Amino acid sequence: MSRSTKYLKIFAYTYLIFLYAPALLLPLFSFNASQIIAFPLSGFTTNWFENLLYQETLHEALKNSLIVAVSSSILGTILGVLASRAATRYDFTGKQISLTFILAPLVLPEIIVGVALLIVLIQLGLPLNLWSVVLGHTLLILPFSILIMNSAFSNLDISLEEASMDLGENQFGTFYRVILPLVFPGIMASLLIGFTLSLDEFIIAFFLTGTETTLPVYIWAQFRFPKKLPTTMALGTVLLIVSLILLSLSEYFRRRAANSQNSVL
Amino acid sequence: MTTLVEVQDISKSFGAVNAVDGVSLEIDQGQFFSLLGPSGCGKTTLLRLIAGFERPSSGHLLIDNKPMDGVEPNLRPTNMVFQNYAIFPHLNVEQNVAYGLRKKSISKIEKEEMINQVLELVGLSELNLRSANALSGGQKQRVALARALILKPKVLLLDEPLSALDKKLREQMQLELRHLQRAVGITFILVTHDQEEALTMSDKVAVMFDGKVEQVASPRELYERPTSQRVASFIGAMNFINGTVMEAKNEIGINSDILGPLTISRSQVFGDLTENKIIIGIRPERISIVSDGSSVTGSISGRITDASYFGETTYYKVACGKGSETLTVSAQNSFGQMDYQIGEEVKLNVDIKSLVGFSD
Ligand SMILES: Nc1ncnc2c1ncn2[C@@H]1O[C@H](COP(=O)(O)OP(=O)(O)O)[C@@H](O)[C@H]1O
Ligand SMILES: [Mg+2]
Numbered sequence: 001m002s003r004s005t006k007y008l009k010i011f012a013y014t015y016l017i018f019l020y021a022p023a024l025l026l027p028l029f030s031f032n033a034s035q036i037i038a039f040p041l042s043g044f045t046t047n048w049f050e051n052l053l054y055q056e057t058l059h060e061a062l063k064n065s066l067i068v069a070v071s072s073s074i075l076g077t078i079l080g081v082l083a084s085r086a087a088t089r090y091d092f093t094g095k096q097i098s099l100t101f102i103l104a105p106l107v108l109p110e111i112i113v114g115v116a117l118l119i120v121l122i123q124l125g126l127p128l129n130l131w132s133v134v135l136g137h138t139l140l141i142l143p144f145s146i147l148i149m150n151s152a153f154s155n156l157d158i159s160l161e162e163a164s165m166d167l168g169e170n171q172f173g174t175f176y177r178v179i180l181p182l183v184f185p186g187i188m189a190s191l192l193i194g195f196t197l198s199l200d201e202f203i204i205a206f207f208l209t210g211t212e213t214t215l216p217v218y219i220w221a222q223f224r225f226p227k228k229l230p231t232t233m234a235l236g237t238v239l240l241i242v243s244l245i246l247l248s249l250s251e252y253f254r255r256r257a258a259n260s261q262n263s264v265l
Numbered sequence: 266m267t268t269l270v271e272v273q274d275i276s277k278s279f280g281a282v283n284a285v286d287g288v289s290l291e292i293d294q295g296q297f298f299s300l301l302g303p304s305g306c307g308k309t310t311l312l313r314l315i316a317g318f319e320r321p322s323s324g325h326l327l328i329d330n331k332p333m334d335g336v337e338p339n340l341r342p343t344n345m346v347f348q349n350y351a352i353f354p355h356l357n358v359e360q361n362v363a364y365g366l367r368k369k370s371i372s373k374i375e376k377e378e379m380i381n382q383v384l385e386l387v388g389l390s391e392l393n394l395r396s397a398n399a400l401s402g403g404q405k406q407r408v409a410l411a412r413a414l415i416l417k418p419k420v421l422l423l424d425e426p427l428s429a430l431d432k433k434l435r436e437q438m439q440l441e442l443r444h445l446q447r448a449v450g451i452t453f454i455l456v457t458h459d460q461e462e463a464l465t466m467s468d469k470v471a472v473m474f475d476g477k478v479e480q481v482a483s484p485r486e487l488y489e490r491p492t493s494q495r496v497a498s499f500i501g502a503m504n505f506i507n508g509t510v511m512e513a514k515n516e517i518g519i520n521s522d523i524l525g526p527l528t529i530s531r532s533q534v535f536g537d538l539t540e541n542k543i544i545i546g547i548r549p550e551r552i553s554i555v556s557d558g559s560s561v562t563g564s565i566s567g568r569i570t571d572a573s574y575f576g577e578t579t580y581y582k583v584a585c586g587k588g589s590e591t592l593t594v595s596a597q598n599s600f601g602q603m604d605y606q607i608g609e610e611v612k613l614n615v616d617i618k619s620l621v622g623f624s625d
Contacts, residue, residue, distance in 0.1 A: 157349070157351065159347045159348075159349060159351040160351050160353060160354075162318055162338070162345075162347070162351070163345070163347060163351035163353070164364070165318075165337070165338045166316060166338050166339070166343075166344055166345045166413075167339075167344065167364050167365035167412065167413075167416065168339045168365045168368060168416070169339055169364075169365075170337075173367075177364075178353060182354070182355060
């Protein structure tokens with residue numbers, strides 16, 4: 001191993017520690033018996049997790065979050081599939097520019113997206129509710145979906161579509177019998193990433209929600225009550241684990257998408 | 266014989282590139298027809314025009330006397346074996362083969378029977394449930410064939426189907442394809458850049474250059490009576506000798522440095538004979554080395570300058586005449602055939618009847 005790769009490795013590990021060590025504190029304190037978040041730890045308890053079962057506003061927020069995450073991941077993925085299909089199969093003027101604009105939320109600070117959407121919705125006289133959050137999250141998810149579906153579609157060999165047409169299928173049958181099954185892992189990856197993004201998203205949800213709060217907004221509100229901090233940490237731990245599972249699943253599908261098609265060629 | 270596929274003055278351009286340029290062809294029912302030409306000459310494009318994947322920029326196509334203008338590929342009586350086979354990777358062998366049967370009203374049992382029959386025909390019996398990803402190149406090719414043949418198309422289109430296979434398997438598949446075609450009686454149109462493949466398999470071959478068809482003929486005619494220098498040198502090897510036309514009547518009198526004065530028939534000469542310059546073409550195997558230099562028989566004297574050994578044949582380069590012109594001569598390494606050494610003086614005999622002349 002050369003010197004520079006050795007330093008690179010050290011850098012990478014340090015980076016990972018700074019990135020994830022704080023997240024590890026979350027589960028640590030959520031099992032700590034004391035209400036005060038400080039070392040030394042004072043004993044093991046699962047009380048804070050039990051508490052989660054009796055918080056009605058939490059359940060309400062969870063329900064809202066699920067509605068938003070399911071709707072926006074499905075909407076974002078449908079739009080992503082259509083946009084990537086168009087971008088990979090057809091040439092039209094303004095393709096690059098429109099793609100750039102659609103991908104912009106990837107790099108724009110969420111607060112800008114949130115404020116901009118808020119202004120637009122108010123100007124249009126539309127009410128702020130869960131559906132405005134769905135709209136915001138769809139906008140956020142779309143670029144991720146497009147990137148995932150772009151690679152799925154560009155791996156798709158066009159002669160498979162032609163073979164299907166040649167064997168008597170029409171466009172619709174070809175989409176259903178060949179294209180969809182082959183990009184299916186990509187669609188799953190997009191849905192899962194979209195769901196995770198939406199579930200964790202705070203700023204846009206905070207700006208666009210009316211009276212109904214989503215989970216992250218609920219958590220933020222809980223910080224005003226120091227007594228509830230350990231319970232909130234327990235909730236954070238659950239969310240962390242769920243997110244990790246969802247992301248691993250989506251990575252699994254993304255890789256399958258890449259593999260299943262490479263082996264074809 | 267009835268004409269099944271009629272290509273009428275079809276052109277296809279992609280931007281500034283004229284991929285197919287005013288091609289007309291008639292392909293008979295039950296024929297094994299090949300489109301032969303160097304890479305990029307427009308063979309695939311012509312095949313895709315027949316399949317319906319491309320629309321002609323101008324011209325028309327008739328299949329079985331029906332105009333194909335605007336008819337989508339799924340509604341044409343053609344099926345295609347793609348160059349990369351295009352086997353559906355998410356389906357197994359049987360599902361691939363049955364792909365086109367979905368809309369046909371056939372009972373399940375009948376379907377099963379058809380699948381097994383066609384798999385047997387292409388030599389894939391018992392592999393019904395094998396996953397597409399677990400197939401070798403040769404097997405994929407057979408699945409692609411089975412998938413098309415089960416639909417009993419009027420025309421089967423094959424785009425360089427053998428080019429991805431190794432030499433041994435390729436030669437075996439050439440024979441099998443030929444037998445298969447005779448057995449099913451379907452018209453095959455094969456695209457290939459391999460002249461040997463075209464000659465051994467086809468009833469008729471169209472040679473293409475730069476989007477145009479240069480000659481359509483049977484393999485024998487193509488080899489023995491190529492109508493242009495380009496065709497002659499694309500198909501097999503040929504010596505080209507500069508000559509002068511001395512007399513042009515029913516018989517053509519020609520003089521050349523190497524061959525001396527000789528007379529050939531008008532049917533051996535292609536071109537309009539407006540100039541008195543002519544190129545004489547002669548295949549290496551139509552020249553024989555008759556003896557060493559001391560013998561009296563043989564009309565041309567020369568000296569061996571190079572020898573390439575190919576197992577059953579040896580190719581000699583022989584320097585002839587006063588100039589630096591050389592002839593390539595092939596000799597079968599059969600029983601009793603002599604070996605010649607580089608530098609050896611020899612005499613050559615030329616089969617005058619097999620000469621062709623190109624005048625343009
Ligand atoms: N879809 C296309 N777009 C642009 N040019 C093309 C396309 N298909 C073929 N061509 C061009 O047309 C010419 C003929 O191509 P092709 O029919 O594939 O030749 P062949 O099969 O004989 O090798 C080539 O110059 C090729 O670059
Ligand atoms: Mg080609």
